[in-house]
Amino acid sequence: MAADGGSSSLAYPCAFSLKSRQYLAVCAQDGRLRIWDTHSNTLHQEYVPSAHLSATCTCIAWGPCRTDKEGPQRKKRRSEAMVAAERADLLALGTAAGSVLIYSTVKGALHCTLEGAHSGQVNSVRWHPEGGVLYSGAEDGHIAEWDLRSGKLRCKWKVDRSAVTSLCVSPDGRLLLSAGQTIKMWDLETKEVYRRFTGHSTAVTTLCFATTRPPDSDGLYFLSGAAHDRLLSVWQVRADGKDKNAVVSFTLTDEPLHIDLTASDSKDEAVRLAVVCRDGQLHLFEHILNGHCKKPLSPSCSVQVSSPGAVGVPGGDSPTPVPVLATALGQEKQALLLAYGNHTQPVIERTTVNTAERHVCLVRDVKATLTLTMETAISKVKTPVVNADAKVLVPGLPGHCAPVKSVPAEAEKRKQSSKTKEMSIEERLGEMDLTVSARKGGPVGASSLQTDSFAVLLVQGLESNDSNILNKVLQTKKEALIKKTVSRLPIPAVLPLVEELTKRMQGNPYSAVMMVRWLKAVLTLHASYLSTVPDLVGQLGVLYHLIESRVKMFHKLTRLHGKLYLLVTQVAASERSHTVTELDLTAKLVYEEDSSDEGEEGSGDEGLAEEDSDNWEEDEEEEMDETSDREKEGEEEEEMNVETKVNGDSDLEPENESEEE
Structure with a gap:
């Protein structure tokens, strides 16, 4: 049972096929899916998704082995039927666009595409043991259950506010583990939370069941590894529900990327575990899960692959480490299947390791192995399959005469007309119109x-x-x-x-x-x-x-x-202020007052006085005399009034006074 390492940004997803370990599926940095044959170390198939650059592959999971039921069936021998039954077929690919691609190795093409469930990147895909159901977890915090027979979504439920980074289905198909920073165990029948496990401070990237026992027997264990964490934790599912802390922890040199283990069926059987870390090392563990263990367990054996030092190069005597990409445990304890080197061209090797030693270094010449495999692969692809009785004639060799075929006259005319229209590349470049005017109403x-x-x-x-x-x-x-x-x-x-x-x-x-x-x-x-x-x-x-x-x-x-614009505006303003304009002496508003008759007469007299400017002295003398006469009359009236007051005649009317006078 292997765990995919597709959720990491720096590690490209890769996984060995189940049971037979015949194929290794790798998604490299160019977005292509390459399936390598582990027996011959050659490229078996290659698939390029339509959106391999914009929607790259983020996780990989092999489906259960099944037989090829397509096409007419015939009676097969028992040996052929056994080979067909063990053949790995379907491969699930989670993409960054939120879709899941199902690739068929039997067809050599895409089987179906599962879309419409996730709005974010798919971080993990897991198959149900039956094979017809697939589960996917994504960045949007949802888990989707797919029916592969119809290619439709069965159901979808919200897990948490955070993203779902890893999934794992129990061997009996009844439980499902999901994890972001908190691990939850779901009952697949009711879609309800069965248990909760907390203990990781970062996002969980790896989940894997270690035993096949039922959960109520206190014998169900599973593993979990988190990002930037050098410990692999083991959790026990207890019947009383007191399973908050990890019971066992395995120490690693770096974050775990790929895990393969052999699950234990009984309490006395030990669990064999192989972990590939980010630093490229492989660690092997063997432990009997029977309860709590306080002390972290160190690996029983650590494997490192390195290339030999270059001869004649300064500092080339020291070997160069080669990263291990994936591993698979064999039936024997010392048997290992390793994939190391580059994701574009990995080297696959079946080897035996002395697990009694704590540290094992495998020296391999990766470049020589790569050149040999590349040559064999190219020769197999490029060499055509030709019948032994057939003759291959190449133009230019002596004795080669191509058979003359009779061509109809109409076909010759068409060929001649097409030849006359053909132009050289220079002429095409010269007559090329980059404005594309011919498409929009231009000449035909x-x-x-x-x-x-x-x-x-x-x-x-x-x-x-x-x-x-x-x-x-x-x-x-x-x-x-x-x-x-x-x-x-x-x-x-x-x-x-x-x-x-x-x-x-x-x-x-x-x-x-x-x-x-x-x-x-x-x-x-x-x-x-x-x-x-x-x-x-x-x-x-x-x-x-x-x-x-x-x-x-x-x-x-x-x-x-801005400074120049400010200076220019200031200079223009100063020039406007210094310019002197002529004064406008015209009246802006004229007000005329209505004149009376006396005023008109007075104005006429004033006009006459102005005209007779020569007699101004005489006029002044006359005015002086008139004023003196008026003063004398006033004095006489005052004296008469005083007298009347003295004589007691003050009550007389003015008219009588005038008569008496």
Whole structure:
């Protein structure tokens, strides 16, 4: 029973097939699924998912072995039937897009796709022992139960607020373990929590049942390993429910990535355990699970694979460690199946290890093994299967005469017409219209550039380093055309395109504006591939420093632009204030008051006085005389009033007074 290590970001998922251990499934950094034959150490099958770059594989699980029931059946011998029954077929792949791919090794193609249950990355997939049911746990915190016969979702339930990082189904198919930071045991019939286990401070990445006994017998144990944790904990499912703490712990040198064990069926049988750590070492344990153990257990044997030192190279005498990718225990105690080296081309070896020694170092020449396996694989793929009686004729050899076939006249005319229309690559480049005007109401005979030709021309220009072809392609301004071209670009041409864009961005600023569009499309559509390149920082260092320097200069230029704009506005304002304008003497408002008759007469007299300016002295003298006469009359009236008061005639009316006078 093996645990997948697909939830780790740095470790690529890999798993041996069940029972026979005939195949090793590996998902490398390029997103391709490769199935290796463990007997011949050659590539058996290769599958490239349609979204292998945007939705990479995150976890792998082999399904139970089954027979191939497709196609017409015939009577088989007993030996053939036994081989067919032990053959591994279905393989479940969890993806970063939330879907689950079911791949069939018998068909050599995709069996079905399970979608619509998860909104986040699938972290773990597990098969039910019956084989027709699959469970998946994802980042959205849900567990989905799939029916593979119909390819539909049976049910889905919420586990916790955090993500589900690991799953495991009990051997009897009644219980399911799920873990994020807390481990929960579910009853698959009722979908209710049966037990809870807490003790890990980080996300649990590995779960595996160690015994096949029922849970009520106090003999059911399971293992758990967490991220950044160097301990492998063993938990006991007790009938009284007092199972809060781990009963046994195994010490490791690093975080566990891949686990294989032989489960114990009785209390007296020991559990054999093989653990592959992140540092590339393999640790072997053997322990009888019969209760609590206070002291952590150290491995009985540690295995390290290394390559021999290079001769004649300074410091090359010391061996170089080779990481172990996966392992499987054999039927014998000392038998091991190892996969080590690189995920792209692993080396698979069946060996025996002396478990009596605490530390074992296996010296292997990985490069020589890789070259041999690559040559045999290529020869098997490239060599065609030809009948011994057939003759193979190659053009150019002496004695070769191709049979002349009679061709109808219409076909010859079509061929001649097609030949006359064919043009060389230079003529096509010369007549190529990058505006694609022929598609939108242009002339029918005009040449239109399609997206496929853009991608092909771009690859040709990058391989031949032809500036004319690159200028024709990279000068386009349509973002839709750029995105389609970059999306159809093959993976080996991505890094050369980034280098070419970096060179062109260092030139004219106008060309840099156009290159930024291409660079944005490359980083958006091929981000998953670029993130897997180990030395990407060194390759993109020039581009990063170029963009950073231009961004810093842009801030300085904006400040300078603001200061200059402020100075220009101040100078214009000062010039406006110094300019003197002529005063406007016209009245803004005229108010006319209504004049009376006396005023009109007075105004007429004033006008006459102004006209007779020569007699002004006489007028003044007359006015003086009139005022003196009025004063005298006033004095006389006052005297008369005094007299009347003295005589007692003050009560007389004014009219009588005038009569008496």
